[in-house]
Amino acid sequence: MADSISMKKLVTRLLIVVVAMFVFGFALVPIYDVMCKAFGINGKTAGQYEGEQTVDASRQVRVQFLTTNSVDMPWDFYPKSDELTANPGAVSEMIFIAHNPTDRPMSAQAVPSIAPSAAAAYFHKTECFCFTQQVLQPGQRIEMPVRFIVDRDMPKDVKHLTLSYTLFDITARHPPVAVNTGG
Incomplete structure (x- = not known):
C-alpha cells in the first residue's frame, strides 16, 4: 500500500514537471524577445517603418549585404550588389535574387539581422521580402x-552597417501550390 502511494506521488510530480517544461517552452520566445529588446542584443530589425525623415546629405553610411542559406535550403540567394552608400534619412533600395533550382515548388522565409546590434533600432525597412513567405516554382527566379531608411538619429560614430539574411526552407510547414504550366 505504501509503495502504491509513493508511486502515485512520483507520477504526479513527474507530470507536474512535464507540464511545467511544456509551458516554459512556449514562454521562451516572448521572454527572449523581451530580453533582446531590453538589452539591445541580437540585431533584430524592427517591423515595417512608415515614418518620414529629412535627408542628411552631410553624412554617409556604408550598408553591406550578406546572405546565407540554412543547411537544408538549396536555393540560390544573393544581393545584386555587396554594398551601397546611404545618406541618413534617405530611402535606399537593394534588390535580392532568389532562384529555385529544384524540380519542385518550395516555400521560403528570410530572417534578417543587423550588425552592429546597437544600430538595429536605427535601421527602418519600408518594404522587405522578409515580411512575407516566398513561394517559387521549379526553376523560377x-x-x-x-x-530602407538609415535613421538620422543613428550615432555619428556608426559609419558601417551589415544587413544579413538567412533563408529557411519552410516547405514542410507551408506547402506551396504547384502551378500548372499548361500542356
Missing part, C-alpha cells in the same frame, strides 16, 4: 526589393 525572382527579384525581391528591400527599401
